[in-house]
Amino acid sequence: MNSRKVKNQYQETIRTLSDRIVAAQAPIRILDAVKWDDDVKQGFLNGEGKALPTVDRAYYEQRPLGFDPDEVKAEFQSIEREVTRHLGQFSPVGQIMRRMCREYRMVVRMLQARGTRDFGLISQELYGAATDAFHAGDPTLADLGMMMSDYLNNIDKRSDLKDEPKTLTAKEAAPMLQQRLNAVFGEDEGTIRVFESDGIVADAAAGADYIKIRADAMFNERDIRALEVHEGLVHVGTTLNGQNQPICTFLSKGPPSSTVTQEGLAILMEVIAFTSYPSRLRKLTNRTRAIHMAEEGADFLDVFRFYEEQGYSLEDGYQNASRVFRGSTPSQLPFTKDLSYLKGFILIYNYIQLAVRKGKVEQIPLLFCGKTTLEDMRILSQLVEEGLVAPPKYLPPQFQDLNALSAWMCFSNFLNHLSLDRIEADYANII
Template sequence: MTDSTLSVSDLAIDHALAQTAASMQFLLDVTPVNADEIKADFVNGRVRDPAFVYRPVEVQPDVLSKALHNIDVSAIEDPTLGHLLRAKHRELALQFDMLRARDTDDFKALSIELYGGTSPELRTQAEGILERVKVTEGPGEVVPAPEFLELAQAEIDHYREIDPEIDLHAEMRDDVNGIMVTGNTLLIDNDSVVQRARVNGLLQHEVGTHLVTQVNGAAQPVQVLGTGLAGYDETQEGLAVLAEVACGELTPFRLRQLAARVLTVHRMQGGAEFVEAWRALLKDGFTERSAFTTTMRAYRSGGLSKDAIYLRGLVDLLAHLRGGGDLALLWLGKFSLADLPLISDLHERGVLVAPRLVPRYAEDPASTARLNAAADSVDDVAQLITGAAA
């Protein structure tokens, strides 16, 4: 197939793959439900080896694997789509293996296979940030979860004014840790508090990036663009952090947090114990509770290396911008920057439709100017914070 129409059989395979991907909630399934309770015990010295508890997996990995096995991606006719969906098929198989291996020694190795490791270059960036971005904002006024929910709902309503048919939601729950998006829903931990100075940046991260691209991807003929093509997480999180830069709300603490995540993942992959990684963050100037959350995220389920992708994705996108690239096609759905040429091919052939929504910051000249300036910091991300010592 070389025209704008994909075959019915190709679309059927895509839809089956998208449905299989949507039938699991991977991040929820690998994140402990008792992190807040354990945090208090750990920080107060009552626990030194946290025992995390995880929610029951709603759909058993063996069932998901069988459903995946029944999807014959080798039969896809369109070469571009075939490449994309075969890669997604392999990624889903790996994620199902990770769910089987949750909280075992095998999980860490599978996680590295899925998300990659921490390169020396990325660690150098992270170390530079912690060394030179020393002064962080004070705690200031905080926004509790109910108020943040109202602000998130207002942000969703902004997009509903543009397209009343969009299917987006926000809700508070007691079985999540922090604030996260799964599918078309923003989940907010009942106990979450957000610095008011961070609110807009977080809204642009979660709603303006993750939910907007979910809406756009779900509206595509290629449905996997809604659930996410293989490797989409890194570019999605990079885009989401870039949104914080664009709206002028990437704070010193936030940049240090992203650097700490990289170094904690590196320590986890190197075999450091939980308490060792936590103490290393204390030496880097993080509070006990903040250090616990960062360490928990890297050590959950046996070792999850996902947190290294935030800084890595940001660096890759800054390099993309510095090289003359733009972000326009990245709003079409959830996919990796590495797959941009393939997405461009589908777009040029008329296979993909225009995005239903564009992040509000993408149409703000001030945001464009901030991103153009930020692109010059790709070799030294610490410079994103004005005044970071050279």
């Protein structure tokens, strides 16, 4: 048997197993399975925020998942066995696929546990907890949330940093965002669709080839630019890059571990594209603080009052507090997915710094080759060399220019060695 035929068989095997993973995860819709319906919201609003929302274990039992969880778990178990049998125990691409299978089984277990304490515990395994440290002795995510809140408080009352008025309706914002995305992606992909939707919690949400904008949300022009880079360049761009993979098709779909990478990239892009702003960062730090409160025993009303103290209206306070407890109940452990934003930003930023420091800048764009997970980057680099993974077709301009990115990170690496406390003392007479 010649080597070309062996190679083709190897690639076909990977593609077949990869396609099985994509097919097996298709019915799993985490956010749809955990969200609370409008009746819960209306009941809370009618009670003027005085009573806990009426959500318990029975509430979720009346909302079936839309698939047989035992069958889906069995399929992922079968795929995992087949990966080992056909690719071997130590195959690099097999390691990624086996981890994905285990992670998806854990996702199904989490969804089966909706409305119980186990839901929150499994959520912490998948997305992390606010008390997790980046390294031994380092600040935790909860510490980061408090530190950033303190920084934001120092600039909060500056009139020149106030948000631009949100005067654009979803109906007005959608075509503006559509025009910007057409300029980025062109129309050869069938055009990325932007449309209004009533069924989402966030202001916007990205799918494979579309971005939904919440019909009752209001926007300004900065928001449109942020949506372009966050939802468009990162979430839609990585999906398209994953769909363009000829062999490792699993990169078109992301388990929770890839969510951390995705949201970290999205927030980093907002920062380096100069589309972020203090109240946007406040929203992210509030989410981290709210999750930490719930982990420490706060219930829905405690978190809702926290948002009231931050100046949120009754409805907006409910909206934000419900993100924390969706999938759970109003008095149990939280759904920790929203930690992914700040956690992912720190992890991605550190990764890029180290890649520059070690002279491995060619690995950085591979973050965009699909729904990647940070721990797989060395393997992905190897798979690109082997021709099993295609480099990203769609890449934000900031990551196309590795010269500028490297220069920035060289300075950043140096600045990390300076003591801000010492600098503050030295600059006391000039600031």
